[in-house]
């Protein structure tokens with residue numbers, strides 16, 4: 111097991127600068143949260159770690175390392191092979207494939223015995239995935255799709271799991287369920303880098319957190335420090351207000 | 367009635383061969399979103415090697431070499447041209463494949479010249495009779511072989527790790543990569559399989575009743591394009607149905623062309639394209655497709 115570290119990461123999509131010199135560290139076995147508003151660069155950070163910027167015509171400078179191995183410049187599949195696996199924003203399950211095939215796609219690179227073991231663990235964590243094994247993934251509910259997306263990533267046997275807004279769009283009960291699961295996965299020894307806009311939830315899980323704002327880390331500290339900080343309280347309340355505000359206008363415009 | 371049965375079986379047999387070509391075309395499209403206009407030249411390359419090599423090494427060895435070579439050439443096109451071409455649009459890559467097609471086909475037609483090359487196959491011009499129905503042995507072998515290959519392919523596509531990786535990559539390449547799927551390998555293997563299928567198809571397009579492989583063989587292979595397109599470019603089922611529709615239509619139209627003289631001679635050659643046009647007018651994405659050609 112090794113620490114995941116990002117240092118002086120600069121990412122651009124053509125002329126658009128999305129990250130401007132971001133550094134952070136995910137100590138082995140910990141949960142670290144990345145907070146930030148829409149467009150702050152959270153998903154970009156995860157893409158840079160996972161090596162999928164090329165799918166978005168993005169380019170990066172700086173370094174991503176796992177222990178003493180450099181991940182920068184590796185193909186996405188090689189990053190997975192080194193144990194760093196991402197659950198992307200919006201779940202992205204393979205909708206036309208069955209639930210079982212989705213899990214299989216997650217564990218393709220593994221020997222049969224490890225595969226069977228990982229499969230047992232995932233099904234124990236999410237029994238619903240076994241009940242729906244032969245159903246098309248596209249027909250699952252949002253919460254079930256999130257479970258499948260996490261289960262699929264676990265099939266690859268991650269030592270570090272990257273989660274991009276796993277509770278986005280889920281009802282409170284389902285969000286709480288996912289939160290519990292993240293805790294459970296971490297307790298089995300997997301490090302977690304958790305990107306969230308749900309600040310309360312993220313700070314309750316994480317030991318350490320970073321706040322991103324337009325591509326820069328503006329605040330960092332232990333979860334307790336951040337919870338106590340005026341700035342986070344203000345910003346956290348600000349975010350909550352903004353979200354409620356947009357919800358309200360959306361509902362109104364739907365009726366008008 | 368016997369003519370009808372003969373035409374139908376011959377049509378299904380040639381249709382199954384078209385389906386082999388169309389299937390390759392479809393898997394390349396699914397894996398890389400590239401419309402491969404170089405497909406006919408792969409077919410010609412495989413067939414050409416079989417025709418040149420059988421006098422030296424015997425038919426079966428020649429066939430194996432032809433299949434392997436077509437798979438290699440296809441993989442090489444993927445590795446050297448498609449993967450390296452740093453272009454934004456898949457339409458541009460399609461045009462690149464036209465260039466590749468011209469290079470390979472021109473060189474092979476120069477080699478072939480005006481010759482008609484025999485394939486050296488063991489079936490020759492033998493026929494079998496069931497009741498009053500007379501069928502060429504080559505047609506029966508073609509049908510059985512194509513059916514076996516297609517079944518094997520579909521089973522692999524559904525059940526093997528390779529098939530799962532392939533379908534995942536076709537549905538969402540970025541997420542497949544995030545799950546550890548090596549996209550380069552997936553796309554190269556798709557090209558290789560398509561090349562191998564095309565070489566098998568080449569054999570059956572050039573044996574009896576066709577006199578042999580000549581410079582026009584790649585034109586015959588072009589009939590598989592409407593098969594793939596009318597079935598739906600991204601559907602394996604579509605490739606099979608498309609192949610059969612084209613094969614049977616062509617066989618019937620040629621067989622009964624004297625009764626349809628008002629349509630003009632050579633209707634059998636035009637029919638595949640007519641059928642394709644009619645189907646595309648009704649269903650722009652093809653019978654089983656999900657992507658319209660306009661989006662290619």
Ligand SMILES: Nc1ncnc2c1ncn2[C@@H]1O[C@H](COP(=O)(O)OP(=O)(O)OP(=O)(O)O)[C@@H](O)[C@H]1O
Nearest residue numbers: 123126128146147148149150151152153154155166
């Ligand atoms: N594919 C892309 N091409 C160009 N610009 C992009 C691309 N993806 C993101 N960006 C830009 O980069 C910046 C950071 O985007 P990113 O998606 O990383 O934000 P985020 O923090 O994940 O936001 P959200 O909470 O909405 O998911 C934004 O300004 C965005 O417009």
Ligand SMILES: [Mg+2]
Nearest residue numbers: 152153154199
């Ligand atoms: Mg995001």
